[in-house]
Amino acid sequence: MAKTKTTFFCQNCGAQAAKWMGKCPACGEWNTYVEEVIQKETGKNKSPIQRDRKAPVPHRISEIEANHEQRINTMNGELNRVLGGGLVSGSLVLIGGEPGIGKSTLILQVVLKLVGKRVLYITGEESEQQIKLRAERIGNGSDDCYILAETNTQRIFQILEEMNPQIVVIDSIQTLHTDVIESSAGSISQIRECAGEFQKYAKITNIPVILIGHITKDGSLAGPKLLEHMVDTVVQFEGERNYGYRILRAIKNRFGSTSELGIYEMSGTGLREVLNPSEILLSNREKNLSGIAIAAMIEGIRPMLIETQALVSSASYGTPIRSSTGFDTRRLNMLLAVLEKRSGFRLGAKDVFLNIAGGLRVDDPAIDLAVVVAVLSSNEDISVDQNICFAAEIGLSGEVRSVNKLELRLAEADKLGMEKIFVSKYNLKGIRPEDYQIEIIPVGRVEEVFGKLFG
DSSP: OOOOEEEEEETTTOOEESSOOSBOTTTOOBSOEEEEEEOOOOSTTOOTTOOOOOOOOOOOGGGSOOOOOOEEOOSOHHHHHHHTSSEETTOEEEEEEOTTSSHHHHHHHHHHTOTTOOEEEEESSSOHHHHHHHHHHHOOOOTTEEEEEOOBHHHHHHHHHHHOOSEEEEEOGGGOBOTTSOSOTTSHHHHHHHHHHHHHHHHHHTOOEEEEEEBOTTSSBSSOTHHHHHSSEEEEEEOOTTSSEEEEEEEEETTSOSOOEEEEEEETTEEEEOSOHHHHHSOOOSSOOBTEEEEEEEETTEEEEEEEEEEEEEOSSSSOOEEEESSOHHHHHHHHHHHHHTSOOOOTTEEEEEEEGGGOOOOOGGGHHHHHHHHHHHHHTOBOOTTEEEEOEEOTTSBEEOOSOHHHHHHHHHHTTOOEEEEEGGGOTTOOGGGOSSEEEEESBHHHHHHHHHO
């Protein structure tokens, strides 16, 4: 047995040091270093996956066969989209999210639909009876799903060798522990070691492994940052508890795009796929109200119409408040400065509140024009027709700039019955207005938009 070794780890970023430090030099956080006992053992506690293999031989790049990765259809269109077309054989997928957001429900619902695929669902947080109750609630499916309540990786790999499943699910990676090192489950060294063992297992056996993980208070995945580098795909499952909708987005994906978005609706019988998100992101209102504008945005290759809501009022306490939900506050301040400096709208002494309806967080710059219109509509207390939408970026000089994938935005707005869409006049190259029923209105500056909307 090797000599016991004590090491200090940063709980925030996973940095390692030989002694305790008040401030982590890697991430800059204070009082995050904890002492852990690490004891590497030789012989009896080796994982079954640490089998003897031939030494690798270097090959010329021209000699390597570029085979397309084999994908498993998860029978869930939203998850397939986010993963890039399905679950890749031999991949390691990490799904993170807040406690109670629905991670386990989503994965259990997916594996129960995989008919003909032998799945081993390893749970370290719930009992087999609890998993059974959840399966009955969301509807029993495939009988090829096996449940194992175990947290020791040595015993897990023994069962994996005997059973030889086609898909492995770990719920969650923070509950596992290995006998190779001596530290408590959930510690940084245990998470790193357990994830490394399952990474080797996935690559050797070509069996996909899905890891479910928790997140910290600031929204990052719990455990060392190295965990995100080890896996092939990192997927975030998020949503507001007060809304019934959940959003699945890829943060890292070695086998596809990271711009895709999946939307689900939480119900008593599980998660329902939302195939047309524009319908849920647009509120039904009987009459036009001021401070509301509709934006045509793109997430990956998926077009959506979303509702931007703004409220402008006189500052009550001297210093004006700038607040936004679902939109970058710094970008909101920039747009307000453009309206103040370039277009002559006096907003410096007014409170401005902005909200993206539906609990979405939006990064697409094409909603800039909708944000500006919503702010001006609230400031002037003049409503914008709910059959008008906007798709353009605002520059610092007040010009209306072009955006990408305008054809998809036009098609989505046309499909949902919009009558007019405001776009940049520099964005019409290759666009044939006669192909769409919606009226395309080109504009060059913010003042033109104001004049055409409010006179």
